[in-house]
Amino acid sequence: MYSRALPTPYLNAGYTRIFERGDLRFLILLLLRKRSNHGYGLMKAISEEFQYTPSPGVLYPTLQMLEDMGYLKANQENNRKVYSITDEGIKYLEENYDVVRRIETTHTYIDKFTLRKDIIETNRLLLMNYPYLSQKKIEKIHDTIREMNRRIREIIFE
Template sequence: MFGAGDLRFVILQLISEKPSHGYEIIKSIQERLGGMYAPSPGVVYPMLTMLEEMGHATVVSEGARKLYTITEEGSKALAENKAVVEALFARMDRTRTEQANDRAPQIERAVENFRMALRMKAGPLTTEQIHAITDIIDAAAKQIERV
């Protein structure tokens, strides 16, 4: 979804609008993309740590959660890359609009649940498990085609 370095500017822009926790940033990106994509915590949290190390964000611990806020240095980085940031958010807006015209959010949620179920079955599967999963997927696809 994002090119090299793009997510850094998206996160900086979001925390410039409102100090946020990592989870809130993930949800905000997902909402801005119409539910089509949400960055994983394994991408967002290291990026937040990097922004903090670069001096572009500060963090305040609130129990187990961390609240990220943009710094003056981070604001300068945003200003210096204003055209890039605007282009990124325009692309995100287009994606959200296109997505809104494609499928209902309930369907997107169901598809994400399906993907999560498959990810949770990761690891070595028996031949029987593989056949059962493919039978379920094929049956669901046939039902959807008939709707």
């Protein structure tokens, strides 16, 4: 597996993924190392902490795989499966220190440069007002966003 401290910058105007294929199992185990949680709670915690929301179709099979591997256990509480990390799961994290370190470093940078609230607020503002905008205003907003992206690229790659 290719390891890096930060996501590789995008190439040819395409964007890289923040996390690599297979990282979800580590995100789950890292969160369960802090506290036990149910599937929806894990999905929400991953979204809040790592700005990535796994679909239920990816999350639940991964939870089952981790349980089958002995890295976590599930207990039924209030009609929900509550997952906890096992000693084997902690050992697995320790054995994969490089991957865990890369994920934790990425998490640190997400915290430092988080723009999620700003982006969500901008998106909400646009969606709420879109029906009332003239074509001229829509084009002006598009131009503004393209200019912002161009300027951010200049700052990053100067």
